[in-house]
Each structure stands twice: as C-alpha cells, then as structure tokens.
Amino acid sequence: xxxxxxxxxxxxxxxxxxxxxxxxxxxxxxxxxxxxxxxxxxxxxxxxxxxxxxxxxxxxxxxxxxxxxxxxxxxxxxxxxxxxxxxxxxxxxxxxxxxxxxxxxxxxxxxxxxxxxxxxxxxxxxxxxxxxxxxxxxxxxxxxxxxxxxxxxxxxxxxxxxxxxxxxxxxxxxxxxxxxxxxxxxxxxxxxxxxxxxxxxxxxxxxxxxxxxxxxxxxxxxxxxxxxxxxxxxxxxxxxxxxxxxxxxxxxxxxxxxxxxxxxxxxxxxxxxxxxxxxxxxxxxxxxxxxxxxxxxxxxxxxxxxxxx
Ligand SMILES: [Zn+2]
Numbered sequence: 440x441x442x443x444x445x446x447x448x449x450x451x452x453x454x455x456x457x458x459x460x461x462x463x464x465x466x467x468x469x470x471x472x473x474x475x476x477x478x479x480x481x482x483x484x485x486x487x488x489x490x491x492x493x494x495x496x497x498x499x500x501x502x503x504x505x506x507x508x509x510x511x512x513x514x515x516x517x518x519x520x521x522x523x524x525x526x527x528x529x530x531x532x533x534x535x536x537x538x539x540x541x542x543x544x545x546x547x548x549x550x551x552x553x554x555x556x557x558x559x560x561x562x563x564x565x566x567x568x569x570x571x572x573x574x575x576x577x578x579x580x581x582x583x584x585x586x587x588x589x590x591x592x593x594x595x596x597x598x599x600x601x602x603x604x605x606x607x608x609x610x611x612x613x614x615x616x617x618x619x620x621x622x623x624x625x626x627x628x629x630x631x632x633x634x635x636x637x638x639x640x641x642x643x644x645x646x647x648x649x650x651x652x653x654x655x656x657x658x659x660x661x662x663x664x665x666x667x668x669x670x671x672x673x674x675x676x677x678x679x680x681x682x683x684x685x686x687x688x689x690x691x692x693x694x695x696x697x698x699x700x701x702x703x704x705x706x707x708x709x710x711x712x713x714x715x716x717x718x719x720x721x722x723x724x725x726x727x728x729x730x731x732x733x734x735x736x737x738x739x740x741x742x743x744x745x746x747x748x
Contacts, residue, residue: 508650510621510672513619514737515572515574517732523699523732524732525703527734527739528551529551529676529708530552531708532710533558533564533568534555534561543711545571548735550735552565554577556577556611557580561615574736575620577622578623579624579627580595581597581629583629591625596612605636606639621652623652626656627660628660637665638669641666641668649671650671651673653666653674674740677706678691679691680692680707688714688718704738
C-alpha cells in the first residue's frame, strides 16, 4: 500500500539522522547518554510565565462543569480585540535550527512554537518563546510510513517497541521541558494510525492534562478519535504551509485565508525554513488589514470545542 495522498512531512532531517537501512525499520539507538542526560539545569531560573498575557477573556466558558485541565493555565490569551477569522500558525520542528528558531520567536505573534523534543536547551528556548508572547508546544517524534527516507529521530515512538520501552520513551519526550500546552506529532504517519499504541500515548497525555494537536501527517490518523475517547482536548491542523509537494507557500497562505474566512478559524503548520519565515513575516504584517486575527492555537481549539457543544 503506497501513500501518495499522505501529506508528507517536509522535514529537514536532523543531524542525528540515522542512515537508511534496507532492513525493516528498527528503533534507532536510544542515545540515552546524549540528550537524555541533560537535566535542564536552567529550569530553576525565573523564566516561567514571563510575558504571557493573562487569562483568555471570552473563551473562559469553554469548560463547563468539570475543572479545566492544567494546560489552560499555560495557554496564551488571544490579543485584546481579536475576533474571527482566527489564524493559528504553528512552527513545528523548532529548536534544532537555533538561528531560525530565534528569528521565529522575534516575529510578531502570537504564534505557536512547537519544540522538537530532542532539541537542546529547551528550557531556555521555550522560555524565550513564551517571554515573547508565543504559545509553546512539544513536538513528539513518531514513526512515519517511509521510515527509510525519513528518520523521525532519537527516542521516537515506533510500533515495534515493546510497551515498557514505548512508555519510557514517551516519558523521556514529555519530560524534556514543561510550560507547553499540548503536543503534536512529528512525522508519525504510521504510528498515529495504530489505535492501541495511540491509546497508550493518550493515557499519558490525559494524565498530564495537555492537549493533542494532530498534525495529520498521514491519512489514517486515529489520534483525535482516541484523544476524545480518553477525554483529551484535541484539534487537527488544516494545512501545511511549506509542504515540499505543495505549489508554494503563497498558494498555501491563500488557502489558509480561504479556510479561515469560510470557517472562522484555521490551524496552519509551517517550519522554521528561511523561505517560510520570510513569507510569514510579510503575511503577518498585512494580516490585520485583511481582517485576520493571529491567535495561539489554544484559542482555536477552545473555539472549536464551544462550537461542538
Ligand atoms: Zn515535524
């Protein structure tokens, strides 16, 4: 079964890339020594909610009855006066290319910056993003269908791992830093299609009271369905801005505008490529004039939840 319809992850393969092998994909070495060990020493610094604006204004009502999940306290409020159409832009794979990540953080927002779990100095990088007013997510690497071409990276979740190792890796990834509101999958077109494994993931996501944003890297993701079953807040991305198979970012930005106008909100995912940031900077500068409000992804998630009621 080929997967031509799948939206490929236009991932710049990280430096740690493992050579493609001809045998069936086996989990890459754990690299326990390298990224696992550093214990985020800076975490103690007073970097918490620095400049994050206060509680979301109108969306507070989203949770009725039961108490709000922990992620809500870390959510960045939409800018004052923000109104639909809402545009949420997630920058995936953040933290590996330090220069471009820093550039994305400097951009006008609020954006949502999803940090690759195995990037370094995530406490500092995520704190800088939050201090600049952006929302922060954790980008969780998972097995893709085309693992021979695209290695998801160290400590990724693979289907052939036993349950103990899968849980260990999950903990490793989710413990890399705090302050994130939710997670989304890096690659994962194979892994997210597996209901039992995704159930295991969602149990932990539920325990941590964070949300699941499905990147929809493959056509068969059960991520959102399993998340709902587990009582996890969830949303799905609408489009990739810089997919290598797309006709180009201007085309995608136009599609993003159409979706936002039609539905009142949109979730777009881009990557910290120079060309993407160039295009986004320009788009953001003119967004308000066109009537769009840039918001953190949590705003769109909550809005969609309210509409489902
Ligand atoms: Zn990714």
